[in-house]
Amino acid sequence: GQNIDQPTEMTATEGAIVQINCTYQTSGFNGLFWYQQHAGEAPTFLSYNVLDGLEEKGRFSSFLSRSKGYSYLLLKELQMKDSASYLCAVRDTGGFKTIFGAGTRLFVKA
């Protein structure tokens, strides 16, 4: 079956670093994506990995290990506005299907 697992909720302190993990089991793989979704708003694209390794984009980094079916999103210098849900998603091979995890709700406290 197709499955993506990520923690339901996490809490971190302003200025700190937080790592949100994602494990996946999918029949195909054509990229792993991270999206941010604030309550009542559209998901917005943060980062993606097609090859193993770390992709850095300002305060956000994403890591992928295809052999382990594992990714993480790293957020540095946390700000209050980073409080949101973070969605891990895997694109299927050859088609348009993208499988999403249920999202990790991150609370940033002062």
Place this chain on the structure above:
Amino acid sequence: ETGVTQTPRHLVMGMTNKKSLKCEQHLGHNAMYWYKQSAKKPLELMFVYNFKEQTENNSVPSRFSPECPNSSHLFLHLHTLQPEDSALYLCASSPNRGPQPQHFGDGTRLSIL
């Protein structure tokens, strides 16, 4: 970003009503998607259109009927819905089938009475 626009933002309807959700993208993308997002559940892909042709129908009940008149517009026609269909319906677009991110609209919050 106003690349993908959905209307209406909120919709309340009875089970016997007929209504339509509209999505428009100004990004020049070729693929458009409908997703359903229920509380604490993953986004569920409903339909995909590529160059106006439907490429995915994820076993969606026939009370949901999509329409894609051109690459910029996507509709979801609703008829005889059930209370469990209450959810956020998100439209998205992407350039094509490659490993590219999708751009989402703000969604229509649908409530079935």
